[in-house]
Amino acid sequence: MQIDFGRIGIWIAMGHGQSSQFRPILADSVWIGIGGGPIPVPNLIRNSMDAIASAFLWKDTNSFIMHILEKGTPMMLMGDEYGHTRYGNNNSYGHDTQINHFLWHQLEERRTSHFRFFSEMIKYRLKHHILGRDRFLGKNDITWHEDNWGNPDSKFLAFTLHDEEFGGDIYLAFNAHDYFVHATVPSPPHQKCWHRVVDTNLKSPEDFVPDGIPFSKTVYNIAPYSSILLQAKP
Structure with missing residues (x-):
């Protein structure tokens, strides 16, 4: 099981090998540590620092959703919000230099995209009591949707957090493969239906819809290197 949406750094793939230095001018593709190799990045522009930043933001969004929904207290660094x-x-x-300065112009440039996603995810965590519980998860709190934990090639993880008090279960899935995963979605609680709140493969503002969009299918096609969040609602 390998789920890596971490923010260790960005490497540049040089031809068939991997460079040990940061050389954007000679880059053929961006290596961002998901799945063990160079990956196709939306709107990637060859030899462009903006394209590398775009790849980082795409990965950073997946990393953040895992981080903000964890049981413990999330820690953010200055500038993570943009x-x-x-x-x-x-x-x-x-x-x-600018690597340590708070870049206000980047915050403004990304206010309706990256910053919006971060802001909405923080609000979502504060609003839902089953996130950040003050106790260890019990067997009735979570269901793992995994049949083969020992599979070293698996880069997909899905689970449901149960809300026994209000029935507002939350289904989360993370796909770090370089291909679509057709994930079977479990049945929602009684008299509830799933609503898609997050799909990081979609562009803002569709990547986060606070009230959710009804999802009635039994299978969700999860895009490569993306995450989804479904919430059970009436």
Whole structure:
């Protein structure tokens, strides 16, 4: 089982190999650590720093949804809300440059996209009591939708968080494969139906719909390198 939406850094694939340096001018494709190789990135423009930043933001969104919905207290760094990057520099102490500055212009540029998604996800966590419980999960709190935990090639994970008090179950699925996964969606609680709240493969504002969009199918085609969140509602 490998689910990697982490933000360790961005590598550049050089031809058939992998560079150990950050060289955007010579890049053939972007290597962002999901699935173990270069991946197709939407709207990727060859030799463009903007394209590399776009790849980072796409990955960062998936990383954030896992982070903000975890049981513990999420921790964010300055600039995460607009997708700040230090371009792989993990020792930026003492740099009085833009890699350490809060870039207000980027916040404004991404206010209706990346920033909006972060803001809505934080509101969603605060609104739903089954996220961030103050106790360990019991057997009635979660159902894992996985038949083969020992499969080292699996890069897909799905589970349902149960709301026994109000029936507002939440279904989450993460696909780190480079292909679509046809995920079987479990039945919602009695007298409820699933509503799609999050699909990170969609563009803003469709990637996060606060009230959700009704989803009545039994299978969801989850795009490569993306995550979904369904909520049970009347």
